[in-house]
Amino acid sequence: MHPAGLVTAAVAAGLDAVAVCDHNSAENAGAVLRAARATGLTVIPGMEITSAEEVHILGLMPSLEAALELQSSVYRALPGRNDERAFGLQVIANEHAEVVGFNQRLLAGATTLTVEEVVAAIHRTNGLAVASHVDREGFGIIGQLGMIPPNLQLDALEVSPRTPLPEARARFLGEREFPLISASDAHEPKDVGRAVTYMRLEQASLPELRQALLGISGRMILGGGKTMEDLALHILDIVQNSVEAGSTVIEISIAEDPATDTLVIEVSDNGRGMDAESAARAVDPFFTTRATRRVGLGLALLGEAARAAGGELKLESRSGAGTRVSATFRHSHIDRAPLGDIETTIMVLMASHPDLLVRFRHSLGTLWYEIDTHELRAAGIDLWSPDGLGALRKAIRKGEADLQGAS
Amino acid sequence: MNVLEVARILSGKLMTAADNAGSCEVRGAYCSDLLSDVMANSNESDLWITLQRHVNIVAVAHLKGLSGVVIVNGREPEAETTARAEAERIPIIVTALSAFEAAGILYGLGIRGRGSA
Numbered sequence: 126m127h128p129a130g131l132v133t134a135a136v137a138a139g140l141d142a143v144a145v146c147d148h149n150s151a152e153n154a155g156a157v158l159r160a161a162r163a164t165g166l167t168v169i170p171g172m173e174i175t176s177a178e179e180v181h182i183l184g185l186m187p188s189l190e191a192a193l194e195l196q197s198s199v200y201r202a203l204p205g206r207n208d209e210r211a212f213g214l215q216v217i218a219n220e221h222a223e224v225v226g227f228n229q230r231l232l233a234g235a236t237t238l239t240v241e242e243v244v245a246a247i248h249r250t251n252g253l254a255v256a257s258h259v260d261r262e263g264f265g266i267i268g269q270l271g272m273i274p275p276n277l278q279l280d281a282l283e284v285s286p287r288t289p290l291p292e293a294r295a296r297f298l299g300e301r302e303f304p305l306i307s308a309s310d311a312h313e314p315k316d317v318g319r320a321v322t323y324m325r326l327e328q329a330s331l332p333e334l335r336q337a338l339l340g341i342s343g344r345m346i347l348g349g350g351k352t353m354e355d356l357a358l359h360i361l362d363i364v365q366n367s368v369e370a371g372s373t374v375i376e377i378s379i380a381e382d383p384a385t386d387t388l389v390i391e392v393s394d395n396g397r398g399m400d401a402e403s404a405a406r407a408v409d410p411f412f413t414t415r416a417t418r419r420v421g422l423g424l425a426l427l428g429e430a431a432r433a434a435g436g437e438l439k440l441e442s443r444s445g446a447g448t449r450v451s452a453t454f455r456h457s458h459i460d461r462a463p464l465g466d467i468e469t470t471i472m473v474l475m476a477s478h479p480d481l482l483v484r485f486r487h488s489l490g491t492l493w494y495e496i497d498t499h500e501l502r503a504a505g506i507d508l509w510s511p512d513g514l515g516a517l518r519k520a521i522r523k524g525e526a527d528l529q530g531a532s
Numbered sequence: 533m534n535v536l537e538v539a540r541i542l543s544g545k546l547m548t549a550a551d552n553a554g555s556c557e558v559r560g561a562y563c564s565d566l567l568s569d570v571m572a573n574s575n576e577s578d579l580w581i582t583l584q585r586h587v588n589i590v591a592v593a594h595l596k597g598l599s600g601v602v603i604v605n606g607r608e609p610e611a612e613t614t615a616r617a618e619a620e621r622i623p624i625i626v627t628a629l630s631a632f633e634a635a636g637i638l639y640g641l642g643i644r645g646r647g648s649a
Contacts, residue, residue, distance in 0.1 A: 179566050205572070211595035233591075235568035263586030 126314050127218045128156035134311075135166055138318025138352070142167035142329035144185050144308075149174055149199050149232045151192040152217045158189060160220035167329035173257055174199055174247075176240040181257035181264040183283060184247040187331045195250045202238045205231030240266065244278055253280040253335060258310060259297055260288040273301070281306050281338050286320040286351050290466040291525065304338045307349030322349040323469060325476045325514075343511045347476055348469025355465025356390060359427045363392050363450055364474055366423060368481070370396025370448065375474075378486040379467065381456060388436075388456045388464075390427075393449040399442040407440055427452050434461035468521045471496060475517055479508040487528060494524030533558045533643065535600040535623045538579060541641065542602065542634055544627035547609055548617040556599040556623055560646040563635050567592050574598060575646045579638070581631050587612040593622045600624065604631045 126134070128145075135143040145157045145168060154170035161168045170192035171185045186192040206229055207215055215228035238246065247254040259282045262268035273279070281304040284293040293305055311317040325345045326333040336344035350358050360377060367375050372394035380389045399407060408424045427450070428438035436453035454461050471485055475498065485496040496517070498508060507513040536553040539546045546553055559577040564570050565584055574580060576597040582589065585607050593601050600623040603609060609617070609624055617624050627634055 175568075177568075179568060208595060211591060231571075234571065235566070261586075263584065263588060 127222045128153055128220050129160040129222055130314050131157055131317065132160040132164060132166060132168070134314035134317035136164050140166065140318050140321065142169060143317070144169040144171045144183070146171040146173040146183050146185075147232070148172075149203055149234075149236065150228055150230070151186075151196045152228060154192050155189050156218055156220045169331055171252070172196065172199065174238070174243045175235040175264070176243045177235055177237050178240055178269050179235050179264055180240045180266045180269045182240065182243045182247070183255040183257050184252045185255060185331060185334070186250065186252040191250045191252060195246060195252060198246045199236055199238075200230065202236040203230055203234065204237065205234045207231050207233070240270070240274065241277060248278065253331070253338065255279065255281045255283050255306065257283050258285040260284050260293060279303060280335070283308050285310055289355070289463055290349055290469065304346050306346065318352060320349065320351045323347040323473045340511075345476070345511060345514060347472040348466050350465040350469055351463075353426070354462050356430070356462050357465035357467045357470045359430065360390060360392060361470045361473055362423045363427060364470070367392065367394035367396050367448065368478055370394060370398070372396035372447070372481070374482045376484045377470075379464070379488070381489045383456060383490060386456045388454040388461065390452045391449065393447065395447045398444045398446050398448050400444045404440055404442045408438065424450065430454070430462050434458040467525065468518065471521055472514065472518060475508050476514055487524065489528045492528055494527060496520055496524065533641070535579070535625065538600070538602070538638070539625045541637060542625065542627040542629055544602065544625040547624045547626055548614055549621045549623040552621045553600065553623040558599045558643060561635065561638055561643050562645065563631055571595065578646070579643070581634055583607055583631065585609045585613055587616050589613065590616040590620055590622055594620050598622075602627055602634055604629060604634055
């Protein structure tokens with residue numbers, strides 16, 4: 126995709142930041158940065174470097190200069206010339222979608238740099254080194270090497286859209302607790318923003334991301350997932366409705382019952398509610414009163430997801446008396462969307478609105494756990510603080526583990 | 533020897549391009565699991581023996597004009613790999629044998645490596 130096309134797609138997907146990481150090259154990064162200047166989008170220049178062992182490592186760089194310096198090191202270690210018949214034209218484009226040249230190097234090939242040398246080269250130029258798609262066998266560090274080398278100074282592990290974060294945490298966090306990020310690995314505009322990472326930052330920039338990965342100065346990785354698919358992220362979108370309706374109390378419940386093969390999601394709030402006419406239009410994808418909607422079509426999409434899985438969406442609301450949204454699904458239906466990362470839903474909600482009173486309940490058969498922010502506050506946990514959010518995260522993880530462990 | 537015969541010799545399953553396999557002549561063979569290595573060192577009409585099963589093996593086989601790909605250890609190609617291989621008419625054989633065993637059998641039948649390209 127061309128630089129301006131990437132920017133358009135990223136803005137349409139509601140992203141605050143996008144990293145552009147071509148294989149073994151950063152020659153298009155400048156054009157992406159320039160194309161984004163007129164928008165509010167932050168562009169992080171970078172590269173996806175192929176090590177000699179055919180492990181893909183992302184370099185996320187603090188500036189275009191740093192990216193081009195890293196590129197020099199990579200080019201020096203990259204043998205071979207491109208075969209256009211096999212790999213296509215390697216276009217270098219400007220921000221006006223004009224071709225300015227073709228890269229003749231074999232960008233689809235491997236450098237002669239070991240994975241340690243790749244990480245060192247990224248760090249020498251002040252970038253962040255992230256192991257690409259660790260859940261994938263091909264070109265993933267664990268797929269290629271059988272493990273993450275014990276002393277490799279990676280800043281994070283990236284998980285592809287294929288693997289939900291809860292599963293990734295179980296598989297990839299062991300002795301070394303790397304931060305996990307979720308990303309689209311988009312190779313074409315339609316895939317931009319299909320998976321994202323949510324972070325608590327002052328602004329979208331690389332130094333902020335660096336702090337978030339380290340979990341310092343209040344910056345945090347909150348979670349991630351597939352924006353248009355994961356039910357956990359549908360819930361996050363619906364809850365924004367409740368917030369905008371002036372709610373102070375929101376109840377979220379997820380009830381999974383294998384015995385009756387049902388999954389029921391309910392969100393209730395004490396916001397200003399809707400009159401009958403608005404309630405009827407609320408599930409129309411072209412109707413929104415929200416000025417801040419950026420991702421998803423909220424109720425309409427959730428309704429579609431429910432119907433696709435043999436269920437339905439019910440909306441009850443009265444002016445001045447709050448709203449209740451209830452979505453049912455046949456749990457085992459082949460088209461039932463994945464639940465995704467429920468930790469992300471609660472963490473993003475509470476990090477954005479620490480004052481809210483939220484009661485969250487997740488049940489699986491006869492097992493269940495509850496998170497009640499009123500109770501957390503009563504126990505001295507301050508959700509305005511990073512420590513408080515950390516405690517919330519621990520509580521959610523314990524609840525989820527108890528549910529999954531016993532099943 | 534052609535790829536159809538190789539499938540029989542290795543007690544393998546021909547997964548793609550079954551109609552084409554009989555006309556794919558095997559002139560040599562190469563063992564490697566690093567794609568960049570195969571790109572650098574294999575020869576046209578070589579049979580490639582590997583455990584890789586992701587879609588990029590098809591691009592490499594097509595690029596180098598390999599006669600076919602043998603995936604070892606009973607590993608099945610990914611769905612995308614099968615689709616691409618059918619489209620490019622590249623025969624893929626899956627065998628339960630290890631790379632060593634498969635190579636040994638073929639070597640015993642007179643298939644030789646042809647050195648680096």
